[in-house]
Amino acid sequence: MSVTKKNVAVLGLGAMGTALADALLAAGHRVTVWNRTAARADGPVERGARRANTAAEAVAAAEVVIVCILDYADVGALLADRAGGEVLQGRAVVNLTNGSPEEARSMAERVSALGGAYLDGGIMAVPEMIGRPEALVLYSGERAAFEAYRGVLDGFARSVYLGADAGLAPLNDLALLSGMYGMFGGFAHAAALVRSAGGPVAEFTTGLLVPWLQAMCGGLPAMAAEIDSGDYGATGSSLGMQVAHDSIGALSRAQGVSDELFAPVFALMERRVAGGHGDEGFAGVVEELMRAR
Ligand SMILES: NC(=O)c1ccc[n+]([C@@H]2O[C@H](COP(=O)([O-])OP(=O)(O)OC[C@H]3O[C@@H](n4cnc5c(N)ncnc54)[C@H](OP(=O)(O)O)[C@@H]3O)[C@@H](O)[C@H]2O)c1
Numbered sequence: 001m002s003v004t005k006k007n008v009a010v011l012g013l014g015a016m017g018t019a020l021a022d023a024l025l026a027a028g029h030r031v032t033v034w035n036r037t038a039a040r041a042d043g044p045v046e047r048g049a050r051r052a053n054t055a056a057e058a059v060a061a062a063e064v065v066i067v068c069i070l071d072y073a074d075v076g077a078l079l080a081d082r083a084g085g086e087v088l089q090g091r092a093v094v095n096l097t098n099g100s101p102e103e104a105r106s107m108a109e110r111v112s113a114l115g116g117a118y119l120d121g122g123i124m125a126v127p128e129m130i131g132r133p134e135a136l137v138l139y140s141g142e143r144a145a146f147e148a149y150r151g152v153l154d155g156f157a158r159s160v161y162l163g164a165d166a167g168l169a170p171l172n173d174l175a176l177l178s179g180m181y182g183m184f185g186g187f188a189h190a191a192a193l194v195r196s197a198g199g200p201v202a203e204f205t206t207g208l209l210v211p212w213l214q215a216m217c218g219g220l221p222a223m224a225a226e227i228d229s230g231d232y233g234a235t236g237s238s239l240g241m242q243v244a245h246d247s248i249g250a251l252s253r254a255q256g257v258s259d260e261l262f263a264p265v266f267a268l269m270e271r272r273v274a275g276g277h278g279d280e281g282f283a284g285v286v287e288e289l290m291r292a293r
Helices: 015-027 037-047 055-062 071-082 102-112 143-153 169-197 201-217 221-229 249-257 263-277 282-290
Strands: 007-011 030-034 066-069 094-097 119-126 134-143 158-161
Touching: 007 015, 007 055, 015 066, 015 221, 030 037, 030 055, 055 071, 055 143, 066 071, 094 102, 094 143, 102 119, 102 134, 102 169, 119 143, 119 169, 134 143, 134 169, 134 201, 143 158, 169 201, 169 249, 221 282, 249 263, 263 282
Parallel strands: 007 030, 007 066, 066 094, 094 119, 134 158
Antiparallel strands: 119 134
């Protein structure tokens, strides 16, 4: 399907901004680039981008402005001051800088007050993945802007729009990362146990751990349904059975491996059982986490 060519600005040409600019160039858009350290624009300019001497000049040349710099706290100053706020009038700002939901909401208000449309984005990819089918970018904010520029955004990755609340993209981005770090933590503990017994971690990982985790992932939608309904029915794999013995903690200590990653999870499971939910499965642990609010 051919994509309508647009005038696009990219503010910020670090590793990620450069990958985004290159994807836009590959899709045939007219790309204007600006970076605080001017020399970093040389590569994209050699590949066909137009160089802007100021952020304001880049914004003025475009109908959609992609922002990707290191810190969210600097984005407001970049758009409102260095890019000259009035130049945002009638333009769409797509901010792909990582930040918090609160920062995204306040940026949406700020851009809207300057007459622009705002989309916040969470990039679920490393720069090398940009433009490839396995990359994913989450968006939230003005639906009309997402629909108008979806053809441009789809050149970066698979685009998923989550809703009008600009905070939804960063919230889901961080939730996905928290799932990933939980898996990495489990992997690190499992690898330490295998290594403590002299076993090759590589063989254990490909032969046993990856297929096991893939099988366990199959149970997540059913657990998610329990969490959504608040109905944690009895299960054959009850929490009471799971915490009857701290076998993993005991083995870790015996092998000289720290249980500092696993112990907090086990403590939450024990607390849930102490609260009278020993017949239920693991999903109810989320209720213990929600109590921290
Ligand atoms: N790289 C990844 O794997 C990845 C993945 C997902 C999301 N992200 C997000 O993408 C964003 C950019 O990451 P990156 O990997 O491109 O970082 P990077 O390679 O370190 O580049 C940082 C960029 O931010 C600019 N910058 C920093 N402070 C600035 C300021 N006060 N005003 C204007 N520009 C400023 C830098 O300009 P100078 O060249 O002048 O220093 C540079 O262009 C971050 O929010 C990051 O969390 C990155």
